[in-house]
Amino acid sequence: MNVILEFLIISIIFLNYYLLSTTSVRNLIKYAAYQGVIAALMPSFFEFHPSALGFMIALISLKGFVFPWLLIKLSEKYNIKYESKSKLLTPLFTSFLFISVFFLSFYLSYKLNFGSNNFHLLIPGSFITIFTGILIIIIKTKTLSQIVGYIVLENGIYCFGVSAFVKEPFTVEAAILLDIFVALFVMGMAVFHIGKEFNQLEVDSMNELKDTIEIIESKEE
Amino acid sequence: MENIIIFLKIIIILFLAPLFLGIINKVKAFFGGREGQSVFQMYYDLFKLFNKGIVYSKTTTLIFRYSPVIIFSLIFFANLMMPSFGMKGLFSFDGDFIFIIYLLGLIRFLIILSAMDCGSSFEGMGASREAWFSVFGELSFFISIIVLSSITGETSLYSMFSKLNLSLWSTNSAVLALILISLFFVLLVESSRVPFDDPNTHLELTMIHEVMILDNSGVDFGFMIYASSLKMWFFASFIANILLPSSNYSFLYGFFAYLISMFFIAVIIGIIESTIARVRLLKVPQLLLGSFSISLVALVFQVFRG
Numbered sequence: 001m002n003v004i005l006e007f008l009i010i011s012i013i014f015l016n017y018y019l020l021s022t023t024s025v026r027n028l029i030k031y032a033a034y035q036g037v038i039a040a041l042m043p044s045f046f047e048f049h050p051s052a053l054g055f056m057i058a059l060i061s062l063k064g065f066v067f068p069w070l071l072i073k074l075s076e077k078y079n080i081k082y083e084s085k086s087k088l089l090t091p092l093f094t095s096f097l098f099i100s101v102f103f104l105s106f107y108l109s110y111k112l113n114f115g116s117n118n119f120h121l122l123i124p125g126s127f128i129t130i131f132t133g134i135l136i137i138i139i140k141t142k143t144l145s146q147i148v149g150y151i152v153l154e155n156g157i158y159c160f161g162v163s164a165f166v167k168e169p170f171t172v173e174a175a176i177l178l179d180i181f182v183a184l185f186v187m188g189m190a191v192f193h194i195g196k197e198f199n200q201l202e203v204d205s206m207n208e209l210k211d212t213i214e215i216i217e218s219k220e221e
Numbered sequence: 222m223e224n225i226i227i228f229l230k231i232i233i234i235l236f237l238a239p240l241f242l243g244i245i246n247k248v249k250a251f252f253g254g255r256e257g258q259s260v261f262q263m264y265y266d267l268f269k270l271f272n273k274g275i276v277y278s279k280t281t282t283l284i285f286r287y288s289p290v291i292i293f294s295l296i297f298f299a300n301l302m303m304p305s306f307g308m309k310g311l312f313s314f315d316g317d318f319i320f321i322i323y324l325l326g327l328i329r330f331l332i333i334l335s336a337m338d339c340g341s342s343f344e345g346m347g348a349s350r351e352a353w354f355s356v357f358g359e360l361s362f363f364i365s366i367i368v369l370s371s372i373t374g375e376t377s378l379y380s381m382f383s384k385l386n387l388s389l390w391s392t393n394s395a396v397l398a399l400i401l402i403s404l405f406f407v408l409l410v411e412s413s414r415v416p417f418d419d420p421n422t423h424l425e426l427t428m429i430h431e432v433m434i435l436d437n438s439g440v441d442f443g444f445m446i447y448a449s450s451l452k453m454w455f456f457a458s459f460i461a462n463i464l465l466p467s468s469n470y471s472f473l474y475g476f477f478a479y480l481i482s483m484f485f486i487a488v489i490i491g492i493i494e495s496t497i498a499r500v501r502l503l504k505v506p507q508l509l510l511g512s513f514s515i516s517l518v519a520l521v522f523q524v525f526r527g
Binding site: 003 | 396522
């Protein structure tokens with residue numbers, strides 16, 4: 001069982017690398033969904049509680065089907081295919097970011113020292129996922145990518161939950177899942193309204209909004 | 222007994238390395254729906270080239286004249302040092318993998334030097350690329366061997382491969398799989414195969430290995446392509462040694478298992494070449510960085526597991 005778990009952790013780590021460096025919004029959504037499904041499968045390789053099956057199915061259907069469906073529909077509606085080009089999204093820079101996050105997470109989990117061997121590798125894996133989520137929100141400028149960053153962040157927290165609270169991961173996770181579910185719908189509505197108002201979903205363009213207000217103010221003076 | 226094995230090894234290396242390329246070409250032809258060239262085409266080519274005269278440019282020096290033979294003998298020696306079918310290589314000592322890596326480095330140095338020596342700007346370009354791409358390839362190779370050494374707790378190639386048994390594979394399969402992927406990338410980049418370089422694209426601006434041997438002719442050219450097929454055989458037998466958990470079985474079994482696994486590696490390379498397109502030249506370092514990070518992940522995993 002441990003070997004399968006290791007493969008799952010490695011696949012989650014490499015998915016993080018891909019998520020950080022890809023410029024295609026559709027692939028970002030798709031691979032974040034794969035990551036969510038893999039993370040959701042994880043607890044069954046520790047101790048399997050039959051009572052948790054319903055929760056796992058709910059998690060897989062939400063992260064694997066409902067969220068991506070919603071986001072891909074939004075991306076098709078506003079015709080968002082690729083990230084806009086920026087200096088932060090070059091392959092070299094994202095690789096550098098990923099490698100530093102990789103080492104930072106392993107160092108942190110080494111310092112934190114959560115005993116037990118089984119969860120040994122899951123903790124750095126979850127740290128990497130959390131940091132990747134944050135970095136996606138920071139370096140990508142499309143609103144949809146930032147929502148995906150939020151989902152990736154949640155995947156990481158879930159992995160951490162699995163490793164730290166393996167007896168009762170579901171009470172913790174249920175609360176987080178409710179949060180993200182509500183947040184995603186709020187974000188989806190916000191995106192919908194932003195798209196309707198400005199006809200584009202580029203976060204960088206929001207900076208210009210402030211300037212126009214200043215210009216108006218200066219004119220009033 | 223040992224002498225016989227070494228003799229057998231010399232024969233296998235010298236006579237089967239060109240066949241390895243033939244199998245790859247046959248698989249490619251099969252995927253392209255063609256009859257394809259004969260499996261023994263490489264032998265015919267070598268025979269033809271070894272019967273030809275040599276033309277030297279006036280700008281070349283001794284380096285250009287001697288490097289093909291030296292390169293060939295060095296890679297042949299590296300092949301002899303590689304343990305195969307569960308038997309020791311010609312030499313085996315603690316830390317011999319470092320020696321082998323530097324042997325490969327010396328070969329690369331000589332190829333680059335002889336390419337620069339003939340004074341063509343075209344070949345200088347290829348030499349620059351070879352030097353550039355090999356940085357990551359060599360790093361991945363080195364890290365993979367370190368991980369292997371850490372898993373088995375041994376420091377010579379023979380003892381590493383002989384300790385790698387099924388129980389070790391079942392407990393460390395994740396890390397070993399990562400190393401295998403990384404080593405396969407190294408095999409492809411070192412022998413200039415498809416995702417990195419296309420051996421069939423003569424006289425194109427994006428080639429790497431083929432451009433460096435453009436000015437060699439006749440016997441020299443024959444030695445160069447023979448050396449490149451031996452290099453491929455070297456890396457393939459490294460992978461075969463990891464794949465075959467070789468501890469205690471009979472010599473004959475190990476021998477045939479080795480040959481069959483080499484055949485399968487050739488088929489896999491052929492399938493990769495016919496299904497994947499060549500990567501754009503500017504993207505090659507990214508792909509190599511990917512292979513490097515795979516081996517790095519394997520290393521950190523291995524260290525962290527303790």
